[in-house]
Amino acid sequence: MWRELASEYPGADLQGPADEASLAAAERGLGQAIPHALRELLLETDGITDDYGTDVVWRAEKILSENESFRQNAQFRDLYQSFDALMFFGDNGGGDQFAFVRQTARDDEIFVWDHETDSRTWVAASLENYLRSALGSDGEDWYRD
Numbered sequence: 367m368w369r370e371l372a373s374e375y376p377g378a379d380l381q382g383p384a385d386e387a388s389l390a391a392a393e394r395g396l397g398q399a400i401p402h403a404l405r406e407l408l409l410e411t412d413g414i415t416d417d418y419g420t421d422v423v424w425r426a427e428k429i430l431s432e433n434e435s436f437r438q439n440a441q442f443r444d445l446y447q448s449f450d451a452l453m454f455f456g457d458n459g460g461g462d463q464f465a466f467v468r469q470t471a472r473d474d475e476i477f478v479w480d481h482e483t484d485s486r487t488w489v490a491a492s493l494e495n496y497l498r499s500a501l502g503s504d505g506e507d508w509y510r511d
Contacts, residue, residue, distance in 0.1 A: 367406070367410070368406065368407040368410045368411060368497075369410050369411055371494065371497060371498070372411070372414055372497065372501065374501075375416075375417075375501035375502060376417070377416055377417020377418075377501070378414055378415070378416060378417070378422075378501050379414065379415045379416075379417075380411040380413075380414055381411050381412040381413040381414075381425060382411070382412060383408070383409050383410055383411060383412060384408040384409060384412035384425070384426040386409075388412070388426040388427060389405060389408060389409070389426055391426075391430065392426050392427075392429050392430040395430045395433075395434060396430060396433055396434070396453065398453065398468055400429075400453070401453070401466045401468075401473050401474060401493075402473075402474075403474055403492065403493040403494070404423075404453075404455055404466065404493060407423060407493065408423075408426050411423075412425045412426055413425040413428070414497070414501075416500065416501055416503075418459065419459070420457065420458060420459040421456055421457055421459070422456050422497065422500045422501060423455055423456045423497075424454075424455055424456055424457075429453070429454065429455050432454050432463075433449070433452075433453060433454050436449040436452075436454065437449050437450060445484070446484045447484055447486075451467055451468050452465040452466070452467060452468070452477070452479065452486070453465055453466045453468055454479070456500070458478075458507060460507075461481035461482070462478050462479060462480050462481055462507075463478070463479045463481070464476055464477070464478055464479075464489070464496065464500075465477050465478075465479055465486075467486070474491070474492050474493060475488060475490070475491055475492070476488075476489050476490040476491075476492070476493065476495075476496040477489060478509050487509070489509040490509075
């Protein structure tokens with residue numbers, strides 16, 4: 367399903383599938399399950415970039431390393447709200463990052479974290495909606511008013 371969706375956007379670049387071991391390592395390292403839709407996507411393609419080279423969906427290894435970095439950075443603890451409830455999985459290439467918020471009633475909603483204001487704003491009802499918006503945006507910040 368995910369490869370077919372991404373193939374609708376000629377600029378999308380897909381990786382080979384992630385293996386179960388890398389997903390399990392990410393879940394162990396983060397102490398939380400990868401949301402179902404993201405897990406299914408990663409099993410089809412371990413990352414998606416757009417035609418500008420932006421990591422719309424990170425590889426499983428990067429999901430682990432970036433989330434660990436944000437959660438363990440002492441300076442970030444002084445500057446920002448806690449990142450523990452977020453599971454970052456992609457970015458816009460300019461500092462803002464996209465995440466699932468793991469403490470909401472629906473674990474498939476996507477939020478954007480603004481690196482300048484520390485705001486966490488809802489941007490998509492599902493991973494599918496997020497991908498369609500991100501891959502079809504022509505490089506613009508589609509999630510901003």
